[in-house]
Amino acid sequence: MSIGTTRTPQEYEVLTGGGAEAAELQRRGLSRRQVLRRAVGLTLLVASAEGTYGALTMLYPNLKGQFGSPIQLSPTDKYVAAKQADFVLDQRGVFYEPKAKSYIMHLAADPTFLLSGGVLQNFLDSENWVKDKDGSYWLSLYQVCVHLGCKVPFRDDCNSFKCPCHGSHYNIDGEYIDGPAPRSLDRFALIFQGGNVIVDTGKLNNHIGRPVASTRVLPLPFAGTPKEGVCAAQ
Numbered sequence: 001m002s003i004g005t006t007r008t009p010q011e012y013e014v015l016t017g018g019g020a021e022a023a024e025l026q027r028r029g030l031s032r033r034q035v036l037r038r039a040v041g042l043t044l045l046v047a048s049a050e051g052t053y054g055a056l057t058m059l060y061p062n063l064k065g066q067f068g069s070p071i072q073l074s075p076t077d078k079y080v081a082a083k084q085a086d087f088v089l090d091q092r093g094v095f096y097e098p099k100a101k102s103y104i105m106h107l108a109a110d111p112t113f114l115l116s117g118g119v120l121q122n123f124l125d126s127e128n129w130v131k132d133k134d135g136s137y138w139l140s141l142y143q144v145c146v147h148l149g150c151k152v153p154f155r156d157d158c159n160s161f162k163c164p165c166h167g168s169h170y171n172i173d174g175e176y177i178d179g180p181a182p183r184s185l186d187r188f189a190l191i192f193q194g195g196n197v198i199v200d201t202g203k204l205n206n207h208i209g210r211p212v213a214s215t216r217v218l219p220l221p222f223a224g225t226p227k228e229g230v231c232a233a234q
């Protein structure tokens with residue numbers, strides 16, 4: 001029997017004894033093969049969307065408040081500023097923050113810089129120095145040695161950072177002094193918010209090279225020129 005496409009599902013059931021579902025398909029002019037194809041297509045679409053979502057979640061996990069994202073640290077007054085020669089770990093000038101895997105450096109106002117004018121300002125800007133309204137300066141230094149990745153401790157007895165693995169040596173602002181490291185320590189972006197220090201561990205500046213005499217920002221922690229063994233291994 002020929003089945004017209006203009007019949008209602010009810011008419012079709014009466015005429016053919018078939019189900020309403022079949023009648024509806026017929027009314028719409030869809031074959032079972034087409035319906036099957038559409039169902040398979042829809043299933044594949046859903047599976048593909050789920051797969052894409054899963055992959056994106058793995059690639060871009062929600063890091064809010066964790067390493068790899070902005071991390072709120074303590075109120076600014078915890079980080080007591082100090083002159084370069086007076087830094088003592090976790091007491092004044094330099095503070096270790098394990099959550100941010102970084103050292104917060106707070107240099108007291110009017111530091112002795114080796115550069116001046118526009119040249120100094122360019123270095124400060126490009127090297128993530130943050131000037132506070134009281135004239136002091138802040139930095140957030142990533143704890144990882146840029147030689148082969150050991151954690152670099154701050155040594156009070158050296159007034160600088162000295163890597164225990166192969167001896168790379170960095171000034172209090174992370175500037176390279178000596179040793180096998182190819183560049184200065186990397187820095188994170190640092191801002192203030194609601195009276196707290198925020199370190200954005202998703203923004204790493206790893207483009208700070210080895211300074212030479214004419215580009216060094218801070219004086220060395222000892223007299224003379226950089227030389228191996230100034231701060232002996234412990």
Ligand code: FES
Nearest residue numbers: 145147148163166
């Ligand atoms: S890993 Fe620090 S000097 Fe080699």
